[in-house]
Amino acid sequence: MKALWLENGVLSCQADVPDPVLQPGEALVRIVLAGICNTDLELVKGYYPFAGIPGHEFVGRIEKAPGNRERLGERVVGSINAVCHQCDMCRRGLPSHCRKRTVLGIDGRNGVFAGYTILPLENLLSVPESVPDINAVFAEPLAASLQITEQVEINKDNRIMVVGSGKLGQLISEVLLIEGHKAEAVPKYLKQRQRLENLGITCRSADECLKSSYDLVIEATGSPEGLEFALGLVRPGGILLLKSTYHGKANLDFSRVVVDEITILGSRCGPMPKALKYLVEGRINPQSFVEEILPLEKGIEAFARASGKGAGKVLLRIGNPG
């Protein structure tokens, strides 16, 4: 099958990657549309060791599901963590932290920038007809954004700042706005600012941000500088929620964390069913985030576009919708 292939930091578009082989409980999914995430860009930069097919945001159709014929042809999105159900984390009810997990296109499992991918059938959520592919493909990053309100109880009068207005940062800002929260943003690029302001989100320049004043600051830049800036905005007793990974280690003034009794929360994947519900109810129309849709064959170009300053979401059209 056709696929993007990452090896030794080189991304290539290949025509003859072997078709994936199903393990018990797994399903074969034909990819229709896939999204490029910052994590994908970081994998290509070599920030994390991964060789194989990248990509973890997708909508597709189930083509094989041995023993589960009733799900054949279903249009699906998927949770990216394939888990063991047996380790201490799974038994504790934290399957996304499974000790033996593989992660779609990120860790130990080929991803979705290919004609087909494989996931455990239990990971695949059926997408109702009413949700177009171009919205459904956002289910995974939308879930990651919704994880914030799963982790933090936000009061209506809390002041919130989202630092980093890239693909995920903008989605987070919109989700918080939709949920009725006072979330501001500090976009770096004019394009980001225009989109956010059109949505009705208060945007500030870095200089305009009042230090030590926000109840909740969400860090979505993935840069050590962004992390430091974000910590500076948190009020004493407030929360810094980290939504991006960082290359290598980051330096931080931990005395501030101690003296001001700040809480730092790591945040990764989120609730896919809730994300899907959001899309079904039309509470968010993420297609307005889409920068460009390119065919899989132009995957290298698509990655370059996705890396552009202030770029929105770049999608790969991989298979026919039907």
Add this chain to the structure above:
Amino acid sequence: MKALWLENGVLSCQADVPDPVLQPGEALVRIVLAGICNTDLELVKGYYPFAGIPGHEFVGRIEKAPGNRERLGERVVGSINAVCHQCDMCRRGLPSHCRKRTVLGIDGRNGVFAGYTILPLENLLSVPESVPDINAVFAEPLAASLQITEQVEINKDNRIMVVGSGKLGQLISEVLLIEGHKAEAVPKYLKQRQRLENLGITCRSADECLKSSYDLVIEATGSPEGLEFALGLVRPGGILLLKSTYHGKANLDFSRVVVDEITILGSRCGPMPKALKYLVEGRINPQSFVEEILPLEKGIEAFARASGKGAGKVLLRIGNPG
């Protein structure tokens, strides 16, 4: 009056420091016994800018309390934050984070390694007769230890590790033990290990600590290496509680924090009334921590002793108990 004086990183014992001058609402306290804390040692190292009389752990007697004659002669311990009651933090019910606070012997206010100190009368808690000075002087660090269970809801089957078995670390270990928690320790020095094991606390070497397995890890080393080691022990979804300040910035693998959705909690001062209650009920007898008691005149020597490897609490006998 006699006092230890810190200026430009030099600690000296002076005979003629001017007596403190009372502001409205403040009381003059004659110091009886004072404790040397790691923060004091760090102030001397120049880690934080402070000039004046250091020291914030004390027991003493109220000698002047204009307008509050009924409290004269009271034996007291004190909360170290003098607050404004008007800023946003005070109004929010977080007076220990008062924007305009001064902190006894740490920030903007002379401390207790002196014949007399001054604090707002409202900061001073009366010590019942049954609590000897040598226990009462531990009220402040005991409160700081008790802050942990104020911030974190600990289940009886949670696995807890205290990293750092210095003065504060040992007190934390004992408090957790008393509260019925399974808290282990990883002492660096034999002396620390012996004391902790005598208390019935399970001690491990660094190599024996199972990585990524503790529900709650308490960092009390104050060193960047300790911080990194402590983070490594936290299980996915677990909590790293920071109880020590750090000199400068510390490097940390924030991707681990994000991917494993770890919570980092800064923790500083704690509930003094609860600490006092602990002492009154005899739940803890911290005098077993005492390494040595020296007179104020030997303050420089006392600081050297307190800096010794594995040293317990060094106290300064400043005034007569009577």
